[in-house]
Amino acid sequence: MTHHSDAAGGPGEQTIGLRGPGELADALPYFLGFHPDDSVVLIATHGERGRFGGRVRLGIPEYEEDWPEIAVALAKGLVTGSERRSGKPDGIVVFLCRDPAPGGNARQVMERLRPLAQALRLACGGLDVPVYEALCLSGGRYWSYVNACDDPICCSPDGTPVARPGTSAMAAAAAYAGLQAPSSLREMERRLMPLEGAVVADQEQALDAAAIALVPRILEGDRGRIGTETLEVAERVMARLGGATAVGPGVDARDDTLLSVDEAAALILGLQDRDTRDRAAACMEGEGAAPALRLWRALARRCVGPYVEHAAAPLTLAGWVHWSLGQEPEARVALRMALRIDPEYTFAQLLHQACNEGLDPETIRNCLRRLPAGSGAEFPWEDGAGPSDGRAERGVGGAVPAGRDDLPSAGPDDLPSDSDSAATPAPDLRAPASRGRTRPPAPKGSRRPEGPQGRSGERSGKGASVGASSRTRKSPGGRGAAGER
Missing domain, CATH: 3.40.140.10 (Cytidine Deaminase, domain 2)
Known part of the structure; x- marks a missing residue:
């Protein structure tokens, strides 16, 4: 045959x-x-x-x-x-x-x-x-x-x-055709996994210190300025990455050396704010796309120790840039990893579903191109209608399109609206282990000021599970009977 x-x-x-x-x-x-x-x-x-x-x-x-x-x-x-x-x-x-x-x-x-x-x-x-x-x-x-x-x-x-x-x-x-030999799924995931070794302790300490410094400013209503500072740091690092070699073996290790622990901490915590994240997502095309992608990957690797859950934002941004550049396999990997970390991360849910259903990323690009300074993107489906509306001309419909490579994925009616709701709460800068307490993490020996509660750590577990067993057992690597998100 x-x-x-x-x-x-x-x-x-x-x-x-x-x-x-x-x-x-x-x-x-x-x-x-x-x-x-x-x-x-x-x-x-x-x-x-x-x-x-x-x-x-x-x-x-x-x-x-x-x-x-x-x-x-x-x-x-x-x-x-x-x-x-x-x-x-x-x-x-x-x-x-x-x-x-x-x-x-x-x-x-x-x-x-x-x-x-x-x-x-x-x-x-x-x-x-x-x-x-x-x-x-x-x-x-x-x-x-x-x-x-x-x-x-x-x-x-x-x-x-x-x-x-x-x-x-x-x-x-x-x-x-000029195509590179495919890499393995494990290799694509490895490029986004938290770093190991001596840098971990230094990065955790930098994240602790940055969280302590940002909490009072957030309580004083200085979120807008924090967002601007975050994007300024991102621009500096992207320029630095853009001037370095972007291909060949060891490119990720080279990128890691070009990002200091303090810069990584400021960016990781700053991107927990939805408006800041959406403005950062505008770096998606042209000459700025490749340095942005390298930065988001590097930040995902810097979400170490108790801050691993903060990787949902940079992973989602990496998935978005991959998809915007036509690199769908890499996009799906990054978005799935974001959803394993935070199944309720709505931006990742929407992008993952849209990517799997073969939608054109140009719709999202247009939203981000029109994004005013200091404002988050207003995507067409954020009113709860879902990204499936208005795409009949593309021959796409239903919860399980033929071209997707993984099942199941949350449908439009299953998407919770927590951190991406219209009234964005103050981002939770604390490490996941500390959520539910009243204090953010701090370096040993320092006082821990009280911080905002931010996004709730409780999860409803909502999301379509096609053919999923009622059991909650998981298989290795986060793949269970219900499949990957």
Whole structure:
């Protein structure tokens, strides 16, 4: 069977034929934009030639008893979304991706995931859509759950090696088009994870000191000036980053050396204010986009220790700039990480949903271009209508579009309005561990002045959970039965 991308067949566009499970396994990272670690991926195919269509991706749930329910939700989501955009799929291709744990082997992973593959085949068959192929990718090898035979030469029990990087037709086509080889999902997440090592203690101390200094000013009504100072610091650091090398190995480490702990503390705490964050989001295009993206990533890495929850703001800004630049896989990763930290962070919810549903970021760009100084953006959907309104001409509709790569996501009616409500409360500058007390954190040996309560630490847990189990167990990496946000 030959498969093509969703865009294949258009005027002047290159068509790449994929023949056999080996080429399917090699093409998956190029189709998604990253190597999907610990993931189940379903891709719809259309027509006699098996043109690739929509897709869904989910972290593999930890508990086997959840698999049948999750399989039904994934199959239904993909088929329903495809019907709304490009018609009911003629078939589905399934990928189960998980590397072996230390001490394990890839064949054990394949056998462990066999019931999940069977549950997905049954769920798709129940919707009258056959599974043409179901592959397990583990440890650089692949197995077929559908087309395997008893011949050990053809289908070795130990699996078949995936093609070496850069040797396949898909890799050649990507290189010809000037595309970089996809990185892994873990690598994209690693670039946004909190730093470790000696800098952590210094950064925590700087954050403590900055919080103590800002609380009295906020209580005195000096938020506007604080926002202006925050943006001035951001501009200085962006200029510094813009003059440094932006490519090559070690770029993140170089960026970290160009950002002092005091600058990072002032920016991290200043961006907790919605208006300041929205004004910072205007750095999204042109020559300023790349330095801004590097700054937001660096700030996310500086949210260490008890201040890890403060990373929701820089992660969301990083996701927004990625999306604005057309880098959707990186955008989804950053926005998912923001929502893992704070599931009620409305700006991240809205961007994540809009990105997954294939909306054009130009609508948000226009809002930010018109943003007056000292004012937060008034996005079209902040009246509660949701970003789904008025997009019928794009062929997008419903809660589960065909092109999204992860399920579930909060729908418009499920979005709480806490820190992003119209009447923005004073930002909570305290570390999450201190919320619920009456005092912000401070360096050891110093007095701790009382601070504002700010945003509530309580969470309602609202958010659509397609096919989610009523249990609250989570699988490693924050991926549970309910999937990623």
